[in-house]
Amino acid sequence: MALYKHFNLRVALTQMLNPTPMHSDLSALHNTQPTQFWLWLIAALAALGFVFANGLGNMFMVWQHKEEYSHGPLLPLISMFLIWQKKNEIAKEALPGTWWGLGIFALGYCGYLVGELSTLYPIMQYSLIICAAGLVLSFSGAKSFRYFSIPLLIFLSSIPLPNFIYKSLSLDLQLLSSQIGVLIIRAFNIPVHLEGNVIDLGALQLQVVEACSGLRYLFPLMTIGFIAANFFKGKTWQKWLIFLSTIPITLLMNSLRIGMIGVTVEWWGAAMAEGFLHDFEGWIVFMGCTGILIVEMWLLAKMLVPKQQLIDVLAVELPEKLPSDPASRHIRRLQKPFAAVCLLSILGAMINLILPKPEPAVVERQPLSNFPLLIGGWTGTTDTMGQDYIDELQLSDYAIIDYRNTANETVNFYLAYYDTQSAGQSAHSPKSCIPAGGWQVQVSNTLSVPSIQVEGKALVINRLEVQKGNTHMLVYYFFKQRHRILTNELLVKWYLLWDSINLHRKDGALIRLTIAVDGTQTPQELDLRAQQFLTEAFAKFPEFVPN
Secondary structure, three states, X not given: OHHHHHHHHHHHHHHHHOOOXXXXXXXXXXXXXXXXXXXXXXXXXXXXXXXXXXXXXXXXXXXXXXXXXXXXXXXXXXXXXXXXXXHHHHHOOOOOOOOHHHHHHHHXXXXXXXXXXXXXXXXXXXXXXXXXXXXXXXXXXXXXXXXXXXXXXXXXXXXXXXXXXXXXXXXXXXXXXXXXXXXXXXXXXOOOEEEOOEEEOOXXXXXXXXXXXXXXXXXXXXXXXXXXXXXXXXXXXXXXXXXXXXXXXXXXXXXXXXXXXXHHHHHHOHHHXXXXXXXXXXXXXXXXXXXXXXXXXXXXXXXXXXXXXXXXXXXXXXXXXXXXXXXXEEEOOOOHHHHHHHHHHHHHHHHHHHOOOOOOOOOOOOOHHHOOOEEOOEEEEEEOOOHHHHHXXXXXXEEEEEEEOOOOOEEEEEEEEEOOOOOOOXXXXXXXXXHHHOOEEEEEEEEEEEEEEEOOEEEEEEEEXXXXXXXXXXXXXXXXXXXXXXXXXXXXXXXXXXXXXXXXXXXXXXXXXXXXXXXXXXXXXXXXXXXHHHHHHHHXXXXXXXX
């Protein structure tokens, strides 16, 4: 008790003699990490960089070659700035760490192993973000993780979407932008006809291709909107509005661009849709999208009570300099979960260095140029597609053959083969591609082919009834993935992953039959024609698409 009273008296005397308040608790100090923390962190980041090198290399390549992700290199820098901006708040936190970080890091590492074995880059890249979240959580703890969540989400937006999601989203935006663009053209009393994503002006046809889908504006603008919403000092609903409004802004502005290209082409010729003018219009559209977003934030600032200026609600505050005297600093202990995560990352890099990399299996097959032109009672004539379509589809081999039987009935046969289906190469589903050509899918179902047995069951294929103007067609298709016959696009992706790990194979094919409907036969008779041809041709497939 005497010692306690002596200590209180000493503190009281010190406070009387020194007018500067003493740091009486941890919250008045600023915490710093020990030197070994930074050494462990550098080692862990180097190990992660080594392990995820393939995924990072692919991501950098996409940043350089796809305008949709050209803003990617800036996002890690922005993420680091946001963390540095909060360094004073972080310094006041105890950062106890949590063992949940180790579990999340291990989950991300398992995802890496799946991505590495299957050589599917998106899995590797998303797994890297999970590992980074686990690493941060291991030293920050759940409560302080909020300082790092926004930077991690920003960095997440720099990862390219899986190709099948990107293609589907691009196609939907192409069709929607084309429809709105045609409405704009008609507003200028210009006659125009739309078939899918093809705008027919009579003398000239404009195709709204993937590059005009609007994604090259949408992804950067959504990122800008997310960052701006983070800085915006307003209500939560206003922050969400800023972010989500980037979607309709981009769609409407891209449609306006397409519409004005159609108008200027009608007035001044095809040169308005080509070269520098086309690219310059794209730049103007993006600047216009950004300008609309700024005006929106200005209006939202005026709605605040009291009214605010845009520069005030979007002020980017810089952190004050922390005191440099040793008495104001408290050195944290090295968090045990963090050390465990760092050890796991280094161990993973060592194992990755030692273990041999899986090589894709080499399968022998006949080139599709040798596909027989005589199949049963059917005689075929080969056809080709333009190089621009080949580049877009990224296929390894293909065959387009028009077959005719003795009754003068025809079947168009198309087989697209992929020796690998990673890094953007994969079979394009007709259900997605057909609408882009101006065709409308009237009926979508399946057709059973009892004459062909697969694993003891009748073969089942997809069946589409499509129409463009007065032209009707029946389309039948399925996917041959190694020994499997599949009709579901999502199952195709799943078995691609499964066989990549188990068989080291990523090859596969799309088989499609097309029959024109001329009104002389019923749909059931046309279905029977497709079944008869497929029964004759099915036995030939393994030579060209190995099981």
